[in-house]
Amino acid sequence: MIRKLLVAALLTSGLLQASLVQAETVRWSRSADPATLDPHAVNTGTNFNLLHQIYEPLLIRTPDGKLQGAIAQSWALTKDPSVWEFKLRPGVKFHDGSLLTADDVVFSLKRAQAPTSQLKSLLSSVESITKVDPLTVRVKTKGPNLIFPNNLTNLFILSEAWAKANGAEASQDVASKTENYATRNTNGTGPYTLASREVDTRTVLKQFPQYWGRGQFPLEVTELVYLPIKSPATRVAALLSGEVDFVQDLPAQDVGRLKADNRLRVTEGPENRSIFLGLNVGAKELKYSDVKGKNPLAEPKVREAIALAIDRDAIKTAVMRGLSNPSGIIAPPFVNGYEKAFAAYPKANVAQAKKLLAEAGYPNGFAITLHSPNDRYVNDEAISTAISGFLGRIGIKTTVAARPIALHSTAINQADTDFYLFGWGVPTYDSAYIFDYLVHTRGKDGRGPTNATGYSNAEVDAQIASLASEADKAKRDATIKSIWQTVQKERFYIALHDQVLNYASTPRLNIPVSPENTTFFKLVKVSKAAN
Structure with missing residues (x-):
């Protein structure tokens, strides 16, 4: 009886319950x-x-x-x-x-x-x-x-x-x-x-x-x-040796062998995140380029040439080991406003890209720095290195400057970059989140804090602001589509792919x-x- 009373008292206090866990x-x-x-x-x-x-x-x-x-x-x-x-x-x-x-x-x-x-x-x-x-x-x-x-x-x-x-x-x-x-x-x-x-x-x-x-x-x-x-190698080694139990950022090149290891469990799924390039189209002169007195990225034909030079399918195969879904829009399929037509991406065309560069006044190309994180997205630095190679084929000599995401994000938030690799997830599952942070004029009405491209369009700003107060869903969706049409046409962002994630434990x-x-x-x- 005394033991039962003691157990009941311990359960009431939570002490025994905690000890049994x-x-x-x-x-x-x-x-x-x-x-x-x-x-x-x-x-x-x-x-x-x-x-x-x-x-x-x-x-x-x-x-x-x-x-x-x-x-x-x-x-x-x-x-x-x-x-x-x-x-x-x-x-x-x-x-x-x-x-x-x-x-x-x-x-x-x-x-x-x-x-x-x-x-x-x-x-x-x-x-x-x-x-x-x-x-x-x-x-x-x-x-x-x-x-x-x-x-x-x-x-x-x-x-x-x-x-x-x-x-x-x-x-x-x-x-x-x-x-x-x-x-x-x-x-x-x-x-x-x-x-x-x-x-x-x-x-x-x-x-x-x-x-x-x-x-x-x-x-x-x-x-x-x-x-x-x-x-990445040390992270995987720590998992294999039992020093860690769960790795969230799994290197793409290791997924195959880890899936085959019966000591581990590997799970896979699409991420609500797009990987893309940001281009400073607003500056009169780029800070990290050899072109002086003008801005080559402000030229639409240069931006189109860059988009055509990149082989997204090769990135998927050689860099991402299949763990990416190439895309032409900086919004993943989870997001309201995403359309397959926007997601269509151009096939690499070196000859056409060179032609566009020449027409824009850069027949011999130019030099530029591509800023990249090296510890945030799946194979982020390797993607940037591949892009440097693709752009080199059309005469754009690209130096990759890789750094930790903490430094990279700070530079983007301070607009201290001309050309950069970035990724964006959409926790709201709505295009307005992308527009508020990445498209709207920087610093106006509290919006655009992560827009390092210098892009500014008063008409688009007004459309973006209207999304927060439009009660008619059909009208709101029509405005979202209109904004995307402008973003796609202007190409101040060049979409690469949506990430596919793997966890190992x-x-x-x-x-x-x-x-x-x-x-x-x-x-x-x-x-x-x-x-």
């Missing part, structure tokens, strides 16, 4: 470390992937592409079609034990609107954010915004009291290389807490005992050890590829039989 550590490796832990500072998938374990947004997008409530229990338009109302989950706790309220949501969304935040474009249509009661928030947009909830899946909520107490009230300004308390410290509501962090080396996360989702999600992974390993883990390339470890099940 088998500790499951997953050592997780990617090619790069997040640039910061500040949830509103940068707009990169590498950051979002890790931060989704620590922080939570109002809504998430599940691996099947559907919106699901996270901190928000429900969301809906009010009688006013320009006002969205979000009902918050009761009892959600931050990692410091404090309860989340509407005040934290209002604070966080306003923090993400700050000039230093790279996420502000997601909230460019917002007129006001208000608290209705402790568990209700309303967001009023500048007109009916049909897809506003889609914009929230990477907008994390943090504690207002914690941020203010620690001098992190404003989002970190990564452009000035300054830090705040949130750069290296966290206080989220997610399933894992930050236990330790060594930048570019090792980040350890522990399961949060008071997580609101306990009992709703598997939560079988109790500890995460995040290990950034830049070298020990057999005890079954982690399907997500189109967002985001893993929610609270959903991962661990096979005990495979241990």
Whole structure:
């Protein structure tokens, strides 16, 4: 009887329940470390992937592409079609034990609107954010915004009291290389807490005992050890030797042999991400070229020549080992506004490309630097090297300057590049996200922060802005098509392909590829039989 009472008491306190849960550590490796832990500072998938374990947004997008409530229990338009109302989950706790309220949501969304935040474009249509009661928030947009909830899946909520107490009230300004308390410290509501962090080396996360989702999600992974390993060969070697359990950035050249290794599990799927070239068409003179006094990329025939010089099929075969889907548009098929006609891409035609260069006034070509990341996308530096070879065939002498994505993204955000390889995922699954960040005039109305091309078109800007307030879906889709027609014609971006992803892990883990390339470890099940 005494033993039964003791067991009941332990179960009530949660101590016995915790002791019965088998500790499951997953050592997780990617090619790069997040640039910061500040949830509103940068707009990169590498950051979002890790931060989704620590922080939570109002809504998430599940691996099947559907919106699901996270901190928000429900969301809906009010009688006013320009006002969205979000009902918050009761009892959600931050990692410091404090309860989340509407005040934290209002604070966080306003923090993400700050000039230093790279996420502000997601909230460019917002007129006001208000608290209705402790568990209700309303967001009023500048007109009916049909897809506003889609914009929230990477907008994390943090504690207002914690941020203010620690001098992190404003989002970190990564452009000035300054830090705040949130750069290296966290206080989220997610399933894992930050236990330790060594930048570019090792980040350890522990399961949060008071997580609101306990009992709703598997939560079988109790500890995460995040290990950034830049070298693809070293990353794969670490997996094969058992030093890591899960590799998310799998080199294309190793996929075949890893699939054949019965000690591993390899999963594959298309990513919601396009890889493309950006061209500075707006400058009077390029900074990284031997052409002085004019800008060869401003010439439409030069841009067409570059597009024709590139053999996308050869990149798929020789560089990507089949793990790419060549395309002529910088939007993957998941996105509203994507059309197969736009995705058609030109076959390589060296003779025609040379002819166009000569007609544009560059019969002998010119020299230019192609800036490239070397640790972010599948075989990114190798793609750039291949492009350098293709362009060399038509007389454009291209020097590849490869660098880590943290430096590369900063240069693009500062428009300090003329010609660059880049990738873009679309978490909203709508073309407006692409237009807001990559097409709209840079810095105008909070839009265009990642538009390093110098492209500016007042008519297109007006069309893009209208997408945030058009209540008629048919009219909105027609505007999206019109914008794409202009983007395709102007060629300030040259699409290469959509990525195909592969994950590799020990057999005890079954982690399907997500189109967002985001893993929610609270959903991962661990096979005990495979241990």
